[in-house]
Amino acid sequence: MLTVTDVRKRFGNNEVLKGVSLEIAQGEVVALIGPSGSGKSTLLRCLNQLERVDSGRIVVGEDVMVDTVGGAAVYAPKAKLSAINLRLGLVFQNFNLFPHMSVLENIIAAPVDVKGMEKEAAVALARDLLLQIGLSEKEDAYPYQLSGGQQQRVAIARAMALSPDILFFDEPTSALDPELTGEVLKVIKQLAATRMTMLIVTHEMAFARDVADKVIFLDAGTIIASGTPEEIFANSDNERLRAFLSNFHNGIVEGAR
Amino acid sequence: MFDSVDWGNLGNLLIRMVEGLGVTLSLFVLTLLFALPLGLLLALGRMAKSPFVRKPAEWLIMVVRGTPLMLQIVLVYFMPYYIIGVNFDRFVMATVAFVLNYSCYFAEIYRGGIGSIPRGQYEAGQVLGFSRARVFLKIILPQVVKRILPPISNEVITLVKDTALVQIIGIMEMFNIAKGEMVRIASLTPLLIAGVFYLVMNIIIAKLFKAAETKLDYYR
Numbered sequence: 333m334l335t336v337t338d339v340r341k342r343f344g345n346n347e348v349l350k351g352v353s354l355e356i357a358q359g360e361v362v363a364l365i366g367p368s369g370s371g372k373s374t375l376l377r378c379l380n381q382l383e384r385v386d387s388g389r390i391v392v393g394e395d396v397m398v399d400t401v402g403g404a405a406v407y408a409p410k411a412k413l414s415a416i417n418l419r420l421g422l423v424f425q426n427f428n429l430f431p432h433m434s435v436l437e438n439i440i441a442a443p444v445d446v447k448g449m450e451k452e453a454a455v456a457l458a459r460d461l462l463l464q465i466g467l468s469e470k471e472d473a474y475p476y477q478l479s480g481g482q483q484q485r486v487a488i489a490r491a492m493a494l495s496p497d498i499l500f501f502d503e504p505t506s507a508l509d510p511e512l513t514g515e516v517l518k519v520i521k522q523l524a525a526t527r528m529t530m531l532i533v534t535h536e537m538a539f540a541r542d543v544a545d546k547v548i549f550l551d552a553g554t555i556i557a558s559g560t561p562e563e564i565f566a567n568s569d570n571e572r573l574r575a576f577l578s579n580f581h582n583g584i585v586e587g588a589r
Numbered sequence: 590m591f592d593s594v595d596w597g598n599l600g601n602l603l604i605r606m607v608e609g610l611g612v613t614l615s616l617f618v619l620t621l622l623f624a625l626p627l628g629l630l631l632a633l634g635r636m637a638k639s640p641f642v643r644k645p646a647e648w649l650i651m652v653v654r655g656t657p658l659m660l661q662i663v664l665v666y667f668m669p670y671y672i673i674g675v676n677f678d679r680f681v682m683a684t685v686a687f688v689l690n691y692s693c694y695f696a697e698i699y700r701g702g703i704g705s706i707p708r709g710q711y712e713a714g715q716v717l718g719f720s721r722a723r724v725f726l727k728i729i730l731p732q733v734v735k736r737i738l739p740p741i742s743n744e745v746i747t748l749v750k751d752t753a754l755v756q757i758i759g760i761m762e763m764f765n766i767a768k769g770e771m772v773r774i775a776s777l778t779p780l781l782i783a784g785v786f787y788l789v790m791n792i793i794i795a796k797l798f799k800a801a802e803t804k805l806d807y808y809r
Contacts, residue, residue: 380716418718428713431808432731442717445727476809494717 333358333529334379334498338400339388341371341378348374350553351388356498356546359527363540363561366550367576372533373425375550376500379531380422381413392416393497418446421496425503427483429475429490435462436471439490447494454493461489465519481512485519492523499523501532517543537580541565549573602770602779609763610786612680613752616762617790620687620748627688628695635700646696653693659754662686666758683755687748694744702737703729735805742798746791 334356341349348371356362364372377383379390381397385405390397397416398407407413429438439458443449449457462468465485475483484504491499501520505513517539523530524543534540540547540561547564549557549572557564557573568574634646653661665686670676706729714724753764763783770779 382712382715414718417716420716422716424709424713426707426709428707428709430710430713430728432735441727442719445723446718474808490717 333360333393334531335389335391336375336379337389337391339375339378339390340386341374341383342386348553349378349385349388352550352553352555354548354555354558356529356531359529360545361524361528361530361532361543363544363547364531364533364550365535365537365540365547365564365576370550371553372550373502376422376502376531376533380420380500381417382422392419418494419497421491421494421499423484423487423491423499423501423504425506427475427480427487427507429483429487431475434472434474435467435478435486438475438486439493442490443493457493458489461492464522465489466515479512480508481515484508484516488516488519488523498529498531501530501534503533503535505534505536535580537565537577549576551576598774599778602774603782605766605770606763606779606782606786609761609766612760612762613749613764614790616680616684616687616752616755617748619684620691621745623684623688624691624695627692629699631692631696632699632703635696636703650693650696653690654697658686658690658751659757661690662755662757665689679755679758679760683758683760687751687755691744691748695741698737698740698744699733701740702733705736706732735802735808738798738802738805742795745794745798749790749794750787 334354336352336354338351338353339349340347340351352371352375354362364375366372374383378385384407385398387400387403387405389399395412395416396408397413398405400406408416430441433441436455436458439461440449440451440454443454443457444451459468459471462471465488467482467485467489470478470482470486475486478486484507488499488504504520505516508516513536517536520530520532520539521543532540532544542561544561547559547561548555549564549570551572557568557570564573565577568577631646631650634642635650637643637646662683666677666679666682669682710728710732711724714728715721719727752762755762756765756768759765763786767779767783771777
């Protein structure tokens with residue numbers, strides 16, 4: 333579903349991604365973990381075309397988004413990039429709901445405006461999504477009237493309304509108070525249960541272990557380790573991974589209860 | 590000064606001043622009509638990536654904001670005569686000067702408003718597949734409008750009073766007429782009446798902006 337090969341990205345003198353390669357199969361849930369500044373968010377932003385890679389190859393399904401010819405990244409034509417973009421959804425750390433639109437309007441905006449969906453169909457779709465995330469009674473509310481957890485659930489519904497092939501999450505619970513993370517993680521778990529293909533950047537190790545089919549550890553722009561949650565969380569003999577995970581010991585123990 | 594009020598004359602005075610008020614209001618409405626959209630274009634130019642667009646916009650705004658409006662009115666009116674030997678209608682040229690001047694002030698207000706919208710709003714729009722133009726029109730601009738209403742209302746209120754400046758090229762707007770009447774009847778009454786007219790206009794404008802702000806209060 334998604335193949336990333338040797339992607340490099342630098343900001344000035346700072347090479348943030350130093351040749352990252354990974355693969356996500358249809359229906360797979362991949363957790364991307366790693367310390368701050370390791371390039372996790374930059375990788376997601378490159379995949380969602382918010383940043384341009386310097387070199388490397390990204391293929392979504394059968395479509396080549398970017399490839400490297402003679403050392404430089406060559407992107408697909410604009411129309412193709414837009415088509416690829418629509419197949420990829422992104423949930424931001426800070427939700428980024430549109431404050432001037434109601435919950436319902438936030439969800440139907442892109443389907444109606446970008447995809448040309450009939451408004452009634454989009455509303456029906458949005459109500460169905462709201463039901464799934466348990467916020468049916470909030471469709472006329474505005475984002476400022478919602479808690480952070482509710483806003484993030486709406487943001488997930490908004491991304492889902494375009495029926496993406498892959499959904500990316502950029503630390504979806506990092507901006508939330510601890511007591512609100514659960515409701516968001518629950519929605520993501522529900523999606524995982526429907527075999528939604530997802531790549532989740534997260535610091536919630538217990539959650540990563542429970543929900544992911546595969547865990548990737550990124551450190552200083554390089555993938556250090558990749559494997560099943562058991563391989564990553566229990567049996568790794570990699571120094572840096574163990575050092576990183578030791579910070580989260582409590583989280584993992586809590587999640588195991 | 591006030592004891593010699595002749596009610597018949599006062600009636601005539603009011604009629605003459607209301608005629609001047611017509612000129613004042615036309616200038617006011619036309620300036621807003623053109624300067625509000627033009628200011629937005631200028632703001633976008635001022636924020637453009639290309640220096641060939643950005644720099645001229647920057648300079649224009651610098652010069653226009655850095656010189657008196659009264660001077661601009663004079664220059665805009667007389668320049669065509671000196672350059673191509675043609676005189677254009679006073680009122681039209683005064684309007685041109687006002688549109689130029691107010692576009693620049695509005696441009697800076699728009700720019701501040703646009704710059705205050707978080708990056709994430711653009712990114713969310715882009716990730717959802719909106720084109721750059723659609724992101725701006727559907728997501729950014731509505732939020733900008735809410736944020737800039739207070740500074741815009743400030744400018745609009747100033748505009749009402751600035752219209753008096755066109756008397757420098759002999760346009761008979763309300764204040765100019767009031768001044769003439771003042772000299773003619775040797776009384777301050779015409780000026781006081783003009784003051785009341787300006788005040789009433791601005792009370793109405795302030796109320797309209799308050800209503801608009803209340804209407805946009807439905808979100809934060």
